[in-house]
Structure formats: C-alpha cells, structure tokens
Amino acid sequence: MTDRPLRWGVLGTANIARKAVIPAIHASTGNELVAVASRDPERSERFAADVGAARSHGSYVSLLADDQVEALYLPLPNALHAEWTVRALEAGKHVLCEKPLAASPAECRRMYAAADTAGLQLMEAFMYRHHPRTQRLVELVHAGVLGDVRWLHACFSFTVGDATNIRLNAALAGGALMDVGCYGVDVARAIVGEEPSMAQAHAITTPSGVDETLVGSLLFPGGVVATIACSLAAVRTESVEVIGTGGRLRVTRAFLPGHDACEALLEREDGEIERLDFEGVDQYRLMIEAFERSVRSGELPSLGQDGAMNLRAIDGLYASVHAGGSLVPLSAVDTGSSSA
Template structure:
C-alpha cells in the first residue's frame, strides 16, 4: 500500500462527480484511481473530466481491481448496503454515502460483515470532519454555554421533480432520509447521548408519497431536541445549541461552502439585539477533502473512521422511530 489510499468509485452519481471526488483528489492521504458505471461511456467521461486513470463498465470489474484499497459508494440509498457488502467481501474498505441503509436491520447487518472481512466501513457524514463542528464539540466540552439542554435544527430545500432520486420513496427518498439524518446526527453529537423516545409529524407529497415536511421532538436524558426538515420549502439550514449560560449557532452547518470562510456564533444572551455575540470564523476549506483524508488515515494508520457503524446504527434507530411515531400518532421508543 502506498502513502495514499487508492480509491475506486461506484457510479457517476452527481454528489461524487461534482463534490466528493474533486475534493478527495486534493487530499494528502487519498487518491482516486478508478470509477465505474453500468454505461462505460459515462465512466470514461467522468474519468476524463476528473483525471481518474481507470474507467470500468461494471461495478464488479472495479471491485476485482487489486490496485484499489477502498470504495466510495454514492449509489441510490437502496443500493448502499448490497454494494457495501460486495465491496467488503472483495477486501475493500468502504465509505458509504448517507443514509447508510434503508432500515435499522440492514445497518446492523453490516457489523457481521465488518467482523468477517476485517475492512473498515464508515458512513459519509462529512460534518464529522468539518472544523466548525469540531470547534462546537470543544466549546460544549469546556462548558462555554453551561449544560446543553436544547438543540434546534432546520434543513430544507425545494425539489418537486418526480424523476429525481430524492423524490422516489421506493429507493429511500424524502426529507427525513436525505437531510433529516443530519439533524438527528447534530442532536446526538451535541448531547453525546441517545434519545429514549421521539414524537413526530410527517406531511407526505400526495403524488410522490415521500415525506416533504417532517418535524420531530427527541427526548434525551439531558434535554430535548427539535427539528424540521423539508424537500419543498425555501432552501435554509441552521442548528442552534442552547445551554443555561449561552447558545452556539452554526451558520451553514451542512452544505459548508468551500470557497469562503464559515462562521459560528456564541451568544451569552445578555443582549437580545445580538450586540454581545462572539463570532468565530474558520478559513475556507473543503469538508469532503477532510472527510476523505480522515477515512484514509484511519485505514493507513489503523485508527477509527469518522462515522463508524455503531454511530450509523444509532442514527438509523432514531430515523425509524420518527417514521413510527408519525404513523402511530404517539411517542415511540428508540
């Protein structure tokens, strides 16, 4: 193995081509060496545009390449677990796009796969490597806002295209799976706990049947988290963390721009006009570069990946509870 992890990519999905792969190629510990598509022309076009050396006409061919160490899996949600298993059984480490699976049971099945194959498997929650989130963790741990008691998050965009993969319920589309997973992760990350129960409401698109507006309350041992996510609202995202002594707000928590600085706001509450807010600014960086390098280093140096399976399973357990509560009209245990 070289001093850089050699990556292969399953599919020419937009998230990979436009965001993740160009960023990974800038990494100190990652190099993208191959890409596969079921249509060779697509793979060749992507390889040419991104200067990737190899293009394959099938995922199986890519998995058989002995010069690939790890796989990035940005396939549709219903294909995440099947192809993660195939990659692991081919001896490849796997970074799988979020959400890791369609169900909690599916996510749990990957534990045995990891133990059997000995590879590392992680979910691509790039925020786990982002500097403003790491700073949030430090501020919470040092008690800057006192004991964390409430987390409030909002994440939305507008997309009503029926042929878009995010609007197909059979392949895991909808607001909760696509972006609500981030808000659940934010609450769990803040509290460093798991919620015991949830209460939720879901409004579904009458034609596509996906959840287009989902809100939930998560009951943690130390407090509560609330969130709303939507695929049919004005694009917006924020997360607030509230304690007895102050609050922390992450300005662009998830789609962090890579071409300008990002900010968090720390407020002690002493002036409701915001005059006492302390702003911390972080230099421009690409969270996908950081994610790729963090995963690559975990493999090369024998550490833990940023979002291990146990974390993904806990996140999926909350997602399922939110769906159950909306269907039952009652609080549901996680």
C-alpha cells in the same frame, strides 16, 4: 504504514461524486482516484474521462474485482448502500459510504459486521463532521459554555425540482428525513452526547410516498429535547441552534458552508455576543484525508454502531409519523423500513 497513496474506486456516476468527493480525492494528499464504474459502460467511460479516472468499469461487479482499487466511495441511492457496501467489503475494499449509512438499523449492523469480519474500514460520509467549526461546536457545548443544554433545533431544507430525483423515490429510500434530516439527527446526537429514547414527528408526504417536509422531536434520557425540521420543498436553510441555562450557540450554513470562511455566534446570559471565526476549508477533502489516515493507522473498523444509532432515531421519527404523531419509544422501533 506506507507512503503509497490510497487507491480509490467510485461506484456509480452520482452528482455528489462529480461535484465534491472526486475533486476532494484529487486535491487531497495521500489519495488517488484509479477507477469508476456505472451500470452503463458508455456512461462509465464518459464519467472516467470527465473526472480524470484512468480506468472505467461497465458494471459494479467489475469494479469490485479490480485489484488496483483499495477503497470504494459509494454514493448510490440510499436503498442500495447496504447491499453494495457488504459486497465491497467481502471483495476486500475499504468503504466510505454516503449518508444515511443504510435504510434501517438492521442493515447498518450487517454492514458493520461485514467490516469487522473483513478487518476493513467502513465510514459514513458525513462530511460536515470533519469541518473544524462542527468539531468546535460540539467541544464548546461539552465543555459547558452554555451551562446545561435544554434544547436544540436543527434545520436543513432545499427544493428538489426534478420528479425523477432519487430523493422522491420511496423504493430507493428517499425522503426529506433520510436525505437532509439525517444531518439534524446526527448533530443532535453528537451535541447531546447521548442516544435519544423517544421520538415524535409529523410529515407532509409527496404523491410518490416519501416525506417532503418533516418536523419532529427527539427526547434524550438526560432531559434535552432536539427538534429536527427538514424539507425537500423549501428555501435552502441549514441552521443549528443550541440553548442552555447560560447561553445560546447559533450556526447558519451549518452543513454545507462551502470553501468560504464561516462563523458561529455564542450569546451569553448577559446578552454579550461573541463571534467565533473559522477559516474556509474543503470539508470533503478533510473527510477523505481522515479516512485515509484511519485506513493507514490500522485502527479498523473505527465507528462502532454510530450509523445504526442514527438510523434508529430516524426509524423512531418515521414510526411516530405512521402512528399519527404519537410519542414512540425508540427501544420499540429498532428494525424495519425507514421511509414514510
């Protein structure tokens, strides 16, 4: 254990780094931003000045060689997650990689193997998992407050206006399911507490070849069905609803509640509605602090194959789209491309 802050570097000049994760590094205890990198040296210098990094690197390779940096935050386009995560781990850096962890389960497994070999931390930046409301929701369902869970519905949509956005780029592993549907898949797996065995989905595809809107189902071995709806061309909607034999839990602003107070609604069999209130938090800051604690605790790497299992379910949903909406066993789709 050490009292020194964990020294961070950031690969690329992503919006999410500027808006949420770098401010969270600055606000958190035990963490310090020391360097940023861009493919373009001038952009890197401007970004470093804007976000308060002492050092700027004109290439990703240069940042990986910076011995002042202990941990990397990696918010690159999805298709680049695996390559740069493995390179960063091989360069001796812990990695917090953006969601979805990679573009396929096979890539995720390579990343976990590299973390294991290096004895370094690798975590997927699913910030919503660190919100106390998410953790309480999962706890309540597992404690049986809804009786036996029968189904759940998770929805995440917003509108992408710019045709050059990485989310609309098939070669960068864009698409609605990769970008926002991955949250629904993740929360479904956490709530059900099992891995799905079958998938079925339909999608509307953009001219650029990614799924713009996708609606699908995951079937779990214990009999629960999860429906996942996601879109890059609809009004912002983030909701999770879990229905069991004895009640229903509903959450809105489920993945991005901001820093405001938020709630969950628990409706019991007799119709009584209990409102569960949660204080406002910065879930990005909680994620950074959780990462720092796991690095310092030496319990490495901590996540097993979780990211690979999320990509396995995503691959299954895409495989069903390609098969015209047929029911697809997930055991059959554990490799290959993850774009529609």
